[in-house]
Amino acid sequence: MKKRGLADLFFLLLVxxxxxxxxxxxxxxxxxxxxxxxxxxxxxxxxxxxxxxxxEFIQAFxxxxxxxxxxxxxxxxIIVPAIFVIVLYFPKxxxxxxxxxxxxxxxxxxxxxxxxxxxxxxxGIPMIFVVLGAYVVGxxxxxxxxxxxxxxxxxxxxxxxxxxxxxxxxxxAFTKILLPTVYxxxxxxxxxxxxxxxxxxxxxxxxxxxxxxxxxxxLMKKLSTSGHIASAVVFIYIVLMGLLTFVIAIVTKRSKGAxxx
Amino acid sequence: xxxxxxxxLHKNYGQSTVLSNINMEIEKGEFITLLGPSGxxxxxxxxxxxxxxxxxxxxxxxxxxxxxxVQPKDRQVGMVFQSYALFPNMTVQENVxxxxxxxxxxxxxxxxxxxxxxxxxxxxxxAHAYPKExxxxxxxxxxxxxxxxxxPKVLLLDEPLSALDAQIRKKLQTDLRAIQRKLSxxxxxxxxDQEEAMAVSDRIFVMNNGSIxxxxxxxxxxxRPENEFIANFIGHYNVFMRQDLEQMLGEPLSEQYSKFAIRxxxxxxxxxxxxxxxxxxxxxxxxxxxxxRTTFEGETLFTxxxxxxxxxxxxxxxxxxxxxxxxxxxxxx
Numbered sequence: 001m002k003k004r005g006l007a008d009l010f011f012l013l014l015v016x017x018x019x020x021x022x023x024x025x026x027x028x029x030x031x032x033x034x035x036x037x038x039x040x041x042x043x044x045x046x047x048x049x050x051x052x053x054x055x056e057f058i059q060a061f062x063x064x065x066x067x068x069x070x071x072x073x074x075x076x077x078i079i080v081p082a083i084f085v086i087v088l089y090f091p092k093x094x095x096x097x098x099x100x101x102x103x104x105x106x107x108x109x110x111x112x113x114x115x116x117x118x119x120x121x122x123x124g125i126p127m128i129f130v131v132l133g134a135y136v137v138g139x140x141x142x143x144x145x146x147x148x149x150x151x152x153x154x155x156x157x158x159x160x161x162x163x164x165x166x167x168x169x170x171x172x173a174f175t176k177i178l179l180p181t182v183y184x185x186x187x188x189x190x191x192x193x194x195x196x197x198x199x200x201x202x203x204x205x206x207x208x209x210x211x212x213x214x215x216x217x218x219l220m221k222k223l224s225t226s227g228h229i230a231s232a233v234v235f236i237y238i239v240l241m242g243l244l245t246f247v248i249a250i251v252t253k254r255s256k257g258a259x260x261x
Numbered sequence: 262x263x264x265x266x267x268x269x270l271h272k273n274y275g276q277s278t279v280l281s282n283i284n285m286e287i288e289k290g291e292f293i294t295l296l297g298p299s300g301x302x303x304x305x306x307x308x309x310x311x312x313x314x315x316x317x318x319x320x321x322x323x324x325x326x327x328x329x330x331v332q333p334k335d336r337q338v339g340m341v342f343q344s345y346a347l348f349p350n351m352t353v354q355e356n357v358x359x360x361x362x363x364x365x366x367x368x369x370x371x372x373x374x375x376x377x378x379x380x381x382x383x384x385x386x387x388a389h390a391y392p393k394e395x396x397x398x399x400x401x402x403x404x405x406x407x408x409x410x411x412x413p414k415v416l417l418l419d420e421p422l423s424a425l426d427a428q429i430r431k432k433l434q435t436d437l438r439a440i441q442r443k444l445s446x447x448x449x450x451x452x453x454d455q456e457e458a459m460a461v462s463d464r465i466f467v468m469n470n471g472s473i474x475x476x477x478x479x480x481x482x483x484x485r486p487e488n489e490f491i492a493n494f495i496g497h498y499n500v501f502m503r504q505d506l507e508q509m510l511g512e513p514l515s516e517q518y519s520k521f522a523i524r525x526x527x528x529x530x531x532x533x534x535x536x537x538x539x540x541x542x543x544x545x546x547x548x549x550x551x552x553x554r555t556t557f558e559g560e561t562l563f564t565x566x567x568x569x570x571x572x573x574x575x576x577x578x579x580x581x582x583x584x585x586x587x588x589x590x591x592x593x594x
Contacts, residue, residue, distance in 0.1 A: 154349060155344055155346065158342055158344060158346040159346055159348060161311075161313050161333070161340070161342075161346070162340070162342060162346040162348075162407075163348070163359070164313075164332075164333045164334050165311055165313075165333050165334065165336075165338065165339060165340050165408075166334075166339075166359050166360035166363055166407065166408075166411060167334045167360055167363030167364055167411065168334060168359075168363050169334065172363070177348050177350070180350040181348070181349050181350045
């Protein structure tokens with residue numbers, strides 16, 4: 001009993017350590033005044049309302065969605081078919097993808113940013129497209145793992161063979177059988193990638209900076225002017241991430257028969 | 262001309278030869294089995310017939326039409342896979358209907374044919390279940406229904422029962438044979454289980470190392486093995502070197518052959534006219550269902566099989582005389 005009690009205490013301490021800062025930040029977004037008291041002196045929706053009336057924030061939010069969504073869409077269009085072809089028809093080349101996945105992790109943001117600026121700034125390509133391209137490569141691990149794990153749970157090659165023997169073309173076999181089967185894993189990977197890119201700050205700040213203000217850069221700016229507004233931005237970010245996580249959980253749980261991440 | 266003709270089929274992967282000069286002629290409505298150990302090339306033949314793998318050389322013709330260059334989807338060949346390969350995103354009904362949807366069959370006709378097929382494989386009540394909600398035997402019946410519904414000219418069965426437990430396997434063997442007879446469909450089964458092959462086939466092609474070692478009816482294959490590989494693979498044959506057997510029998514055998522085989526159940530204790538005699542000391546007795554399998558030690562070890570009701574109680578360590586009819590001593594090439 002004593003051991004159990006001690007374990008519970010440590011667990012609560014850990015949960016408190018992780019949750020309290022988040023709760024405090026979220027509470028600060030609704031606090032009218034919170035300077036000398038343990039809890040806020042009053043609650044208000046003023047900061048959230050101010051935020052949603054600020055066109056700068058709305059534009060920054062839109063840019064973040066555009067950038068993250070664009071990178072994920074390009075990755076789905078390019079990387080996913082490539083992974084399918086390699087896994088199904090040229091498995092010996094899979095080691096190269098795995099190597100690329102590891103390399104993505106091995107580049108610190110600052111080095112990547114300096115490298116991108118040095119290579120691409122003189123060529124004349126708008127740097128925002130360079131960041132977009134870097135984002136597409138950056139989410140390779142999430143998209144690859146999502147797709148590969150889904151394919152690992154099924155004998156994809158045999159499903160394709162079975163569909164073709166029943167009169168389906170290769171394209172029909174892919175769209176009617178394989179894609180719906182791996183869809184939950186793929187969707188979860190895409191949402192995960194979106195949430196990672198939506199919160200990305202280092203690369204966009206160093207390569208483009210305020211020329212393309214995303215939510216993260218907007219947040220950085222607001223930190224020096226209003227803690228309440230900054231907390232409201234964080235609150236919206238957390239709610240968005242919570243929603244994405246909820247959708248991932250629902251999709252991976254609901255899809256009968258299909259394989260999960 | 263036969264319904265399905267395989268002529269001079271070869272398959273190489275790099276330097277290694279997987280199939281070597283395979284020739285088969287199969288009639289319409291025949292149930293053929295390719296029997297052999299793992300890796301002997303039997304599944305490769307099925308994949309080549311289906312068009313899923315290209316042959317290095319040779320020809321395949323169905324109903325006289327050369328299949329060279331014909332896409333799998335246009336061959337009218339069905340296949341049931343060992344791992345079932347059911348579409349996990351579709352219900353049983355949708356799986357079975359898939360082939361008809363690809364053929365753009367009218368929905369009324371499609372509905373009727375799916376219901377008939379589900380009834381044939383006794384799965385009507387599972388129509389709306391997903392594959393992962395079914396047992397192995399049920400999944401295999403869905404796979405069979407899905408392949409049969411498009412009325413293929415030839416149905417290929419790639420070890421479809423090997424993942425199932427013995428009881429369900431036996432039941433499905435009977436069902437499979439009954440369905441094949443009912444639909445008069447040409448089927449080619451791949452298996453490494455000789456009992457399964459014997460139970461369902463009109464003819465068996467026994468394969469070894471990428472070529473056909475012997476072909477014939479189950480009775481021909483079982484009672485007249487042509488070589489040591491068949492004798493060992495097809496049953497529990499006693500295979501003797503000629504000199505050993507001559508010493509044990511005490512009479513000369515044809516010098517044309519170096520090895521001879523005797524079926525364990527062809528040995529008995531009661532002497533009949535012209536029987537040959539093997540003498541050996543009883544070493545070990547094992548019960549296998551309704552069969553008692555006893556090992557004797559003579560010049561070499563040999564095994565005898567008896568049914569329980571034959572009532573012979575064999576004492577271990579005692580020497581016995583076992584008799585065999587002359588025609589049951591089979592010369593191996």
